[in-house]
Amino acid sequence: MMVEKPDNFKHAPLQSEPAAQHRTVESADLFRGTNEIMIRHDGLLYRLKITRQGKLILNK
Numbered sequence: 001m002m003v004e005k006p007d008n009f010k011h012a013p014l015q016s017e018p019a020a021q022h023r024t025v026e027s028a029d030l031f032r033g034t035n036e037i038m039i040r041h042d043g044l045l046y047r048l049k050i051t052r053q054g055k056l057i058l059n060k
Helices: 027-031
Strands: 036-041 044-050 056-059
Touching (some): 027 036, 027 044
Antiparallel strands (some): 036 044, 044 056
């Protein structure tokens, strides 16, 4: 079941952390022309996929 968020949806404020602690990676650098990659995390494989609508989906 998919739930739509209302237009006035607000995120809870995040704790302030220095920007230097966050690394930004371009999706084009990860996918390199494909629409799906596998990510190994804690010994498990996850699939990260770009949908036809250009959104990202992560599946275990």
